[in-house]
Amino acid sequence: LPLCRLSELFFPHTTQQEDGESQHVIVLLVGNRRLGVLVDRLLGQQDIVIKPLGHSLAGVRGIAGATDLGDQKLVLVIDAAALLDELLTAHGARLAAGGQA
Amino acid sequence: MSTPEEAIVPVRKPAEEPAEDAVREYLAFELGHEWYALPLSCVREIVRVPAVTEVPRSPESILGIVSVRGAVTTVIDLRVKLRVFAGEINARSRILIVDGNGEVMGVLVDSVSQVYRLREQEVELASVLGSGAPPYLVGIGRPGAVAEVSATPRERSQSAGDMLLLLDPIALLKV
Numbered sequence: 355l356p357l358c359r360l361s362e363l364f365f366p367h368t369t370q371q372e373d374g375e376s377q378h379v380i381v382l383l384v385g386n387r388r389l390g391v392l393v394d395r396l397l398g399q400q401d402i403v404i405k406p407l408g409h410s411l412a413g414v415r416g417i418a419g420a421t422d423l424g425d426q427k428l429v430l431v432i433d434a435a436a437l438l439d440e441l442l443t444a445h446g447a448r449l450a451a452g453g454q455a
Numbered sequence: 456m457s458t459p460e461e462a463i464v465p466v467r468k469p470a471e472e473p474a475e476d477a478v479r480e481y482l483a484f485e486l487g488h489e490w491y492a493l494p495l496s497c498v499r500e501i502v503r504v505p506a507v508t509e510v511p512r513s514p515e516s517i518l519g520i521v522s523v524r525g526a527v528t529t530v531i532d533l534r535v536k537l538r539v540f541a542g543e544i545n546a547r548s549r550i551l552i553v554d555g556n557g558e559v560m561g562v563l564v565d566s567v568s569q570v571y572r573l574r575e576q577e578v579e580l581a582s583v584l585g586s587g588a589p590p591y592l593v594g595i596g597r598p599g600a601v602a603e604v605s606a607t608p609r610e611r612s613q614s615a616g617d618m619l620l621l622l623d624p625i626a627l628l629k630v
Binding site: 364411415416420428 | 517
């Protein structure tokens with residue numbers, strides 16, 4: 355199973371925390387492709403309505419939108435298919451290399 | 456596409472004003488100890504700063520997203536665009552909800568002061584300031600002898616009073 359550390363992918367310039375003992379891996383399955391995503395903590399499960407980001411953020415890859423969980427703070431929603439495309443295909447790798455500014 | 460000139464809409468003439476005197480309303484705000492102003496017509500709302508969610512991989516000039524009345528709203532960090540050092544977010548910080556280029560966006564400012572009504576002769580256009588003026592700068596407003604809307608003497612002493620950097624919302628919100 356290919357593994358990816360979400361914090362490295364999204365915040366490459368910040369110093370990464372040491373792996374705690376209780377890290378979790380979320381396994382994404384899109385079609386027949388699988389990707390393990392390392393996260394710090396699991397918070398819960400909920401049905402949500404995804405709201406799109408504005409035009410100004412249209413170029414941001416890997417984020418499908420945001421959702422309001424009711425406590426006024428928006429939570430970003432990962433675009434699983436885009437994440438798999440980016441990390442598991444050559445096309446995605448080229449995008450990642452060229453797109454990181 | 457509307458030009459910046461067309462974007463500055465309200466040309467409301469008070470009854471006692473001479474007819475040839477075009478008056479435009481601007482909302483003044485503070486950012487990094489400078490006073491800026493946006494055309495009042497493009498400001499939909501002024502809100503207190505809710506929790507801002509940072510968006511990874513977004514341009515540097517974007518602070519993050521917030522929820523304003525249920526709408527996901529992108530917030531611009533003017534400190535990057537205007538190259539100023541602004542204060543930390545505090546009780547006086549506000550987000551201006553601004554109608555820009557087809558997208559309603561938030562603009563984080565240090566504080567909001569008041570509405571100024573500027574006559575034409577109180578505005579020095581950026582075109583006469585020279586070619587070095589950045590595209591988002593419309594001109595410099597110098598509210599002077601003309602009476603201000605909703606200004607108490609205390610408010611007047613708080614604001615710069617003598618100089619406002621007038622901004623073009625469309626150029627400003629371009630990411």
